[in-house]
Amino acid sequence: MNIISDPNWDLVLRRASAPFLYAVPTMGIYCRTICPSPRPRPGNVRYFADAPAAEAAGFRACKRCDPKGTRAALARAVVEDACAAMAAAETIPSLEALATRAGYSRFHFLRMFRDHTGLTPRAYAEGLRAKKLQSALAGGARVIDAINDAGFGSESRVYEDTGKLLGMTPGALRRGGKGETIRSARADSPFGRLLVAATGTGICFIGFAEPDAALDADLRRRFPNADIVADDAGLASGVSAVIRAMVEPSEGIALPLDIRGTAFQLRVWQALTTIPSGETRSYGQVAVMIGAPKAVRAVATSCASNPVAIAVPCHRVIGGDGRMHGYRWGVARKQALLAREGATI
Secondary structure (H helix, E strand, O other): OOHHHOHHHHHHHHOOOOOOEEEEOOOOEEEEOOOOOOOOOOOOOEEEOOHHHHHHOOOEEOOOOOOOOHHHHHHHHHHHHHHHHHHHOOOOOOHHHHHHHHOOOHHHHHHHHHHHHOOOHHHHHHHHHHHHHHHHHHOOOOHHHHHHHOOOOOHHHHHHOHHHHOOOOHHHHHHOOOOOEEEEEEEEEOOEEEEEEEOOOOEEEEEEOOOHHHHHHHHHHHOOOOEEEEOOOOOHHHHHHHHHHHHOHHHOOOOOEOOOOOHHHHHHHHHHOOOOOOOOEEHHHHHHHOOOOOOHHHHHHHHHOOOEOOOOOHHHEEOOOOOOOOOOOOHHHHHHHHHHHOOOO
């Protein structure tokens, strides 16, 4: 076979991800196809299925692309240890202290941490405190107690950065819908049972494809202290709009929404509404859209917690490899929605 036309060589040349390794006899090393090193001559490569096969042939692992994952595993362990240390600390550890604990320079540790989490250690620690505060408030703790226990020190610090930390005031989060009346309506839809709920502001929940009891429990979890009442007649037009959108999702849902989440979640959900019907974006692309290119996992988590299916089209987000890696309401339904939009995966 002429190696120039070899599809394996084409992947090496393009630095595309592939399930094999290539070795360079003149250098004595083997690499992943995505290795940033200069490309060898096309006739000067050998291919191996895995690292043991390459090493059995006398090649050693490249230090740049780390084909055995040794350095990556070590870095991951270092970052996980730092994350655990921050979670256990009463105050946010300094970058110097974390780097010393890990045995690296400040610069090396910072780069390692950002590569694995998409955040600086400070931003990660702030996120931990915000989650602790959210959990305490949702559990009914007094605002001042929750703020102190989370390590913020003062109420002013939290209220100054409410949007960044919580997406709503601490009091509103603590109330969990207390004092609000949420109307709900059930119906049969093309994808099974459907539950739509609304506050006085707009639709706050759309769930489907589960038994009524499971849908009710999901709504109650989001608004644990609200007064939830059935109002099938009052929400009939909203339910009809959701069902129409399931049948023809390219039309969207022209309904007022009342969606609540952290500031980060709201940024993600807003970005999802800008993805045109018939198109898809990867989680990485959405992360770029919101200005946080390394927060891919956080974007995926936000998509999974989307409270208003269909209205905020999280079904238009797929994996970076072009595959569907999960959907709150089932991958088959995600495929069906995209098919109805005419999306090309």
